[in-house]
Amino acid sequence: MIRKTVKQTSVSINFIYTLIWYIAYTDVLQKKNGEKTMSDTKQEREASMLQAEIEILMNERQSLLKTTGAAAVFIANLDCKKLPEGNYEAAEMLSNYLNDLSEETLRDALNKVKENWR
Numbered sequence: 001m002i003r004k005t006v007k008q009t010s011v012s013i014n015f016i017y018t019l020i021w022y023i024a025y026t027d028v029l030q031k032k033n034g035e036k037t038m039s040d041t042k043q044e045r046e047a048s049m050l051q052a053e054i055e056i057l058m059n060e061r062q063s064l065l066k067t068t069g070a071a072a073v074f075i076a077n078l079d080c081k082k083l084p085e086g087n088y089e090a091a092e093m094l095s096n097y098l099n100d101l102s103e104e105t106l107r108d109a110l111n112k113v114k115e116n117w118r
Contacts, residue, residue, distance in 0.1 A: 062112070065105075069113035072098050072106060 075095050083091060098106065 065109045065112045068098070068101070068106070069109035069111070072110060073113060073117045 071094055075091065075098060078091060080088075080091070101109070
């Protein structure tokens with residue numbers, strides 16, 4: 001029983017090695033003939049997925065810049081004397097977060113909302 005299982009496993013492994021060799025050999029032949037290979041198609045799919053992810057992240061960045069710019073304008077125009085006492089802590093936290101931004105990021109954020117504020 002054990003010999004039969006070992007023999008079946010050996011045959012299965014040989015089949016897998018043969019299959020891998022065939023796929024690799026087919027890939028090489030396709031590349032020689034200028035055809036797209038399975039790995040080329042996979043790379044194209046991965047590149048397309050990365051491009052889609054980058055577009056999502058860039059759109060998200062634009063939204064965050066608008067939000068940050070609006071918050072910066074709000075803080076800049078805020079009259080602390082008229083602010084209800086319960087909101088001091090939130091205004092200070094927002095102000096600190098805005099101050100932590102790099103100058104370039106803050107400039108980009110303000111440019112995003114510049115046309116909408118007076």
